[in-house]
Amino acid sequence: MADQPRVILSGFADEAANHKTAIEQFAAFAAIGLEYYSLRFVDVGNGIKNVMQLTKSEITKLRHLEDEFGMNVASIGSPIGKVKLLDKKDGTKNRYVPFKKYLKSEVKKACELAHAFETKLIRGFSFYHPKGTDPREHINQAADQLGEIAELCHRSDLTFGLEVEANLIGQTGELLAELHRKVNHPAMVTIFDGGNLVSQGMSTDEVYQEYLAMKPSLGWMHIKDYRDPTLTGKTDHVEEEKLKNFVPADMGDSGHARILEDFKEVLPKLTRKLKRRGIPGVFLDLEPHLKGGGQFGGFSGPDGMGVALRGLRRVLDFVGIEYDIRGWDDVVASRGF
Numbered sequence: 001m002a003d004q005p006r007v008i009l010s011g012f013a014d015e016a017a018n019h020k021t022a023i024e025q026f027a028a029f030a031a032i033g034l035e036y037y038s039l040r041f042v043d044v045g046n047g048i049k050n051v052m053q054l055t056k057s058e059i060t061k062l063r064h065l066e067d068e069f070g071m072n073v074a075s076i077g078s079p080i081g082k083v084k085l086l087d088k089k090d091g092t093k094n095r096y097v098p099f100k101k102y103l104k105s106e107v108k109k110a111c112e113l114a115h116a117f118e119t120k121l122i123r124g125f126s127f128y129h130p131k132g133t134d135p136r137e138h139i140n141q142a143a144d145q146l147g148e149i150a151e152l153c154h155r156s157d158l159t160f161g162l163e164v165e166a167n168l169i170g171q172t173g174e175l176l177a178e179l180h181r182k183v184n185h186p187a188m189v190t191i192f193d194g195g196n197l198v199s200q201g202m203s204t205d206e207v208y209q210e211y212l213a214m215k216p217s218l219g220w221m222h223i224k225d226y227r228d229p230t231l232t233g234k235t236d237h238v239e240e241e242k243l244k245n246f247v248p249a250d251m252g253d254s255g256h257a258r259i260l261e262d263f264k265e266v267l268p269k270l271t272r273k274l275k276r277r278g279i280p281g282v283f284l285d286l287e288p289h290l291k292g293g294g295q296f297g298g299f300s301g302p303d304g305m306g307v308a309l310r311g312l313r314r315v316l317d318f319v320g321i322e323y324d325i326r327g328w329d330d331v332v333a334s335r336g337f
Contacts, residue, residue: 003268006322009309010074011286013037015298016305020048022062026069028302032309033325035070038285039117040077041297050296051076052109059116070326070334073117074283075161075220078110079296080149081125085138085169090131099145107149111156120279121220122153123161123191126170126179131237135169142169143182154187159277161219163191164210166200166238173197173210180217186277189219194254195289198226199243201234204255211259215266219274220283223312224293225252246289246298248311256312261319284323286312 011034017024021043029037039051044058044065054062066072084096097106110122126146129138146162153160162170162179170176176190192214197207228245249256271281288308289298300308316323 003271004322005264005267005320006271006281007267007284007316008036008074008281009034009286009312009323009325010036010038010283011288011305011309012040012077012298013071014041015286015288015300016302018301019043022065024302026065026071028305029071030069030326031302032306033327034309035324035326036072036074036283038075038077038123038287039073039113050079051113052078052106054113059113063117070330073119074285075119075121075123076110076114076117077123078113079125080107080110080122080160081127081146081162081168082296083127085127085129085142085145088130092128092131094128099148103148103152107152111153111158114158115156120157120277121159121161121283123163124149125165126162126168126176128167129169131167135171135175138169139175139178139182143179146179146188147183147185150183150185150188154185157278158187159219159274159279160188161191162188163196163222164193164214165196166240171200173213177213177217190214190217191220191222192218192259193222193224193287194249194256194259195224195226195246195252195287196222198231198253199228199245200238201231204253204258206234207254208258211262215263218263218266218270220285221263222285222287223249223256223308224287224289224298225249225254225256227252240293240295243289243293246293248288248290248308250311250314256315257319260315260321264319264321267321284312284316 013025016028087096129135164176227247288300290300290304
């Protein structure tokens with residue numbers, strides 16, 4: 001019998017929590033039926049921190065809370081790669097870190113965190129080129145640096161996912177696919193995000209073409225969508241803090257139904273490929289931003305995350321992709337009597 005196309009549903013749990021506390025995040029995700037989450041911002045009792053700033057005691061406490069709520073980490077939602085490629089002033093607030101130092105400090109820390117939370121995946125980005133320059137001028141340097149990141153992940157038995165996002169060198173599917181071809185490393189895959197493309201002024205058809213460009217390199221997807229009737233074409237630079245038109249996956253201009261209908265055909269093969277690297281399957285990671293989003297995160301609230309999940313499930317049901325949600329058997333298994 002042929003493998004059935006199936007995905008694992010996950011999400012950035014900090015988006016579901018009004019105060020970003022771990023208990024809020026896990027309670028919201030357990031209530032809507034999710035067992036996996038991507039770890040980005042969290043308050044474990046000492047204020048809101050990015051995952052990269054967590055202490056050993058906070059990691060231990062978070063792991064205990066995961067057990068209590070039946071949660072597992074899908075990926076480390078790190079900001080790796082959201083730094084300047086070159087030490088040049090360009091009018092942005094993006095920071096620059098010498099790459100060798102960056103590799104030994106922050107990239108190494110992300111790998112340590114992945115092991116601490118027992119996940120094989122680290123989400124990252126493709127570096128900021130100087131604002132106003134052509135990203136293609138910087139692809140070779142970015143590919144060299146990403147190759148070193150991929151190799152460090154590989155030596156730690158991890159996989160690095162490169163997300164498509166505005167203002168970075170890999171701001172389009174084509175550019176990200178070119179970076180992937182140049183890096184040519186088994187420990188690096190790409191992450192599709194339709195909302196990040198529509199918000200740059202791309203049409204539904206253009207987003208589909210960007211997906212096709214990324215398709216051979218895909219490892220997983222982020223699910224967010226965008227609809228802004230005032231956008232009339234592609235923009236060179238996106239003011240990320242001003243983005244306010246995010247919508248669920250079944251309401252936006254990304255064309256998720258068409259994309260997932262096509263993605264369905266490669267899911268069984270991709271699942272087998274990822275499992276060989278110790279990854280449980282292909283994640284669809286909800287990052288809806290329904291109540292706002294910016295450069296380093298977003299917010300949907302517990303209600304918004306529920307709306308986003310139901311929207312995604314409608315699309316998956318429509319195209320015939322299977323998935324699991326917590327049900328009665330899971331409740332029985334956790335009762336303890």
